Amino acid sequence: MGIKRFEDIIVWQKAQDLSVNIYEAFKNNRDYSFKDQITRASVSISNNIAEGFDRSTNPDFKRFLYFAIASNSEVRSMLYLAIRLKFLTQKEASRLIENSNEIAKMISGLIKSLNNAKKLGTKT
Structure with missing residues:
Protein backbone atom coordinates (compact mmCIF):
# COMPACT_ATOMS: atom_id res chain seq x y z
CA MET A 1 0.00 0.00 0.00
CA GLY A 2 1.36 3.42 -0.97
CA ILE A 3 1.91 6.46 1.19
CA LYS A 4 -1.29 8.48 1.56
CA ARG A 5 0.03 11.61 3.32
CA PHE A 6 3.32 13.48 3.07
CA GLU A 7 3.53 13.38 6.88
CA ASP A 8 4.21 9.64 6.59
CA ILE A 9 7.29 10.09 4.38
CA ILE A 10 10.34 9.37 6.55
CA VAL A 11 12.59 11.82 4.70
CA TRP A 12 10.02 14.59 5.25
CA GLN A 13 10.14 13.80 8.98
CA LYS A 14 13.95 13.88 8.98
CA ALA A 15 13.94 17.17 7.06
CA GLN A 16 11.62 18.64 9.69
CA ASP A 17 14.01 17.44 12.41
CA LEU A 18 16.95 19.02 10.59
CA SER A 19 15.10 22.31 10.39
CA VAL A 20 14.37 22.28 14.13
CA ASN A 21 18.04 21.51 14.80
CA ILE A 22 19.14 24.36 12.51
CA TYR A 23 16.83 26.77 14.31
CA GLU A 24 18.24 25.63 17.65
CA ALA A 25 21.85 25.87 16.49
CA PHE A 26 21.45 29.44 15.24
CA LYS A 27 18.90 30.83 17.72
CA ASN A 28 21.48 33.11 19.37
CA ASN A 29 23.31 34.04 16.18
CA ARG A 30 23.31 37.79 15.70
CA ASP A 31 24.07 37.68 11.99
CA TYR A 32 20.39 37.87 11.15
CA SER A 33 20.78 37.63 7.38
CA PHE A 34 22.85 34.44 7.71
CA LYS A 35 20.42 32.98 10.24
CA ASP A 36 17.43 33.89 8.05
CA GLN A 37 19.02 32.32 4.96
CA ILE A 38 19.96 29.01 6.58
CA THR A 39 16.67 28.62 8.44
CA ARG A 40 14.62 29.43 5.33
CA ALA A 41 16.64 26.96 3.26
CA SER A 42 16.19 24.26 5.90
CA VAL A 43 12.42 24.77 5.99
CA SER A 44 12.34 24.63 2.20
CA ILE A 45 13.54 21.01 2.22
CA SER A 46 10.47 19.55 3.93
CA ASN A 47 8.13 22.06 2.30
CA ASN A 48 9.23 21.00 -1.18
CA ILE A 49 8.77 17.34 -0.30
CA ALA A 50 5.25 18.07 0.97
CA GLU A 51 4.28 20.30 -1.94
CA GLY A 52 5.60 17.86 -4.52
CA PHE A 53 3.82 14.92 -2.91
CA ASP A 54 0.50 16.74 -3.01
CA ARG A 55 0.92 17.58 -6.72
CA SER A 56 -0.31 13.99 -7.30
CA THR A 57 1.89 13.07 -10.26
CA ASN A 58 5.30 11.46 -10.19
CA PRO A 59 6.89 13.97 -12.60
CA ASP A 60 5.73 16.89 -10.42
CA PHE A 61 6.80 15.11 -7.25
CA LYS A 62 10.25 14.44 -8.73
CA ARG A 63 10.63 18.08 -9.76
CA PHE A 64 9.96 19.21 -6.19
CA LEU A 65 12.28 16.54 -4.82
CA TYR A 66 15.06 18.09 -6.90
CA PHE A 67 14.18 21.47 -5.35
CA ALA A 68 14.43 19.82 -1.92
CA ILE A 69 17.88 18.44 -2.79
CA ALA A 70 18.99 21.92 -3.87
CA SER A 71 17.76 23.49 -0.63
CA ASN A 72 19.49 20.74 1.32
CA SER A 73 22.74 21.47 -0.52
CA GLU A 74 22.35 25.15 0.31
CA VAL A 75 21.99 24.31 4.00
CA ARG A 76 25.07 22.10 3.90
CA SER A 77 27.10 24.78 2.11
CA MET A 78 26.08 27.31 4.74
CA LEU A 79 27.06 24.91 7.51
CA TYR A 80 30.59 24.76 6.11
CA LEU A 81 30.60 28.54 6.03
CA ALA A 82 29.29 28.63 9.62
CA ILE A 83 32.39 26.68 10.68
CA ARG A 84 34.70 29.13 8.93
CA LEU A 85 32.86 32.10 10.43
CA LYS A 86 33.01 30.42 13.86
CA PHE A 87 29.23 30.45 14.21
CA LEU A 88 29.41 26.71 15.03
CA THR A 89 32.12 24.38 16.19
CA GLN A 90 33.31 21.65 13.86
CA LYS A 91 31.56 19.10 16.08
CA GLU A 92 28.23 20.97 16.06
CA ALA A 93 28.30 21.47 12.31
CA SER A 94 29.43 17.91 11.57
CA ARG A 95 26.33 16.44 13.20
CA LEU A 96 24.10 18.70 11.09
CA ILE A 97 26.10 17.96 7.93
CA GLU A 98 25.72 14.22 8.56
CA ASN A 99 21.96 14.68 8.90
CA SER A 100 21.91 16.69 5.68
CA ASN A 101 23.88 14.00 3.84
CA GLU A 102 21.46 11.34 5.06
CA ILE A 103 18.51 13.40 3.83
CA ALA A 104 20.17 13.89 0.42
CA LYS A 105 20.63 10.11 0.07
CA MET A 106 17.03 9.46 1.07
CA LYS A 112 15.08 6.53 -8.07
CA SER A 113 11.99 4.71 -6.83
CA LEU A 114 9.79 7.12 -8.80
CA ASN A 115 11.94 6.52 -11.89
CA ASN A 116 11.61 2.75 -11.40
CA ALA A 117 7.83 3.07 -10.98
CA LYS A 118 7.68 4.74 -14.38
CA LYS A 119 9.75 1.96 -15.96
CA LEU A 120 7.43 -0.65 -14.46
CA GLY A 121 4.40 1.08 -15.94
CA THR A 122 3.05 2.46 -12.68
CA LYS A 123 0.79 5.50 -13.07
CA THR A 124 2.78 8.76 -13.37
Missing part, protein backbone atom coordinates in the same frame (compact mmCIF):
# COMPACT_ATOMS: atom_id res chain seq x y z
CA ILE A 107 15.65 12.01 -1.40
CA SER A 108 17.83 10.55 -4.16
CA GLY A 109 16.49 7.10 -3.29
CA LEU A 110 12.94 8.40 -3.49
CA ILE A 111 13.65 9.88 -6.92
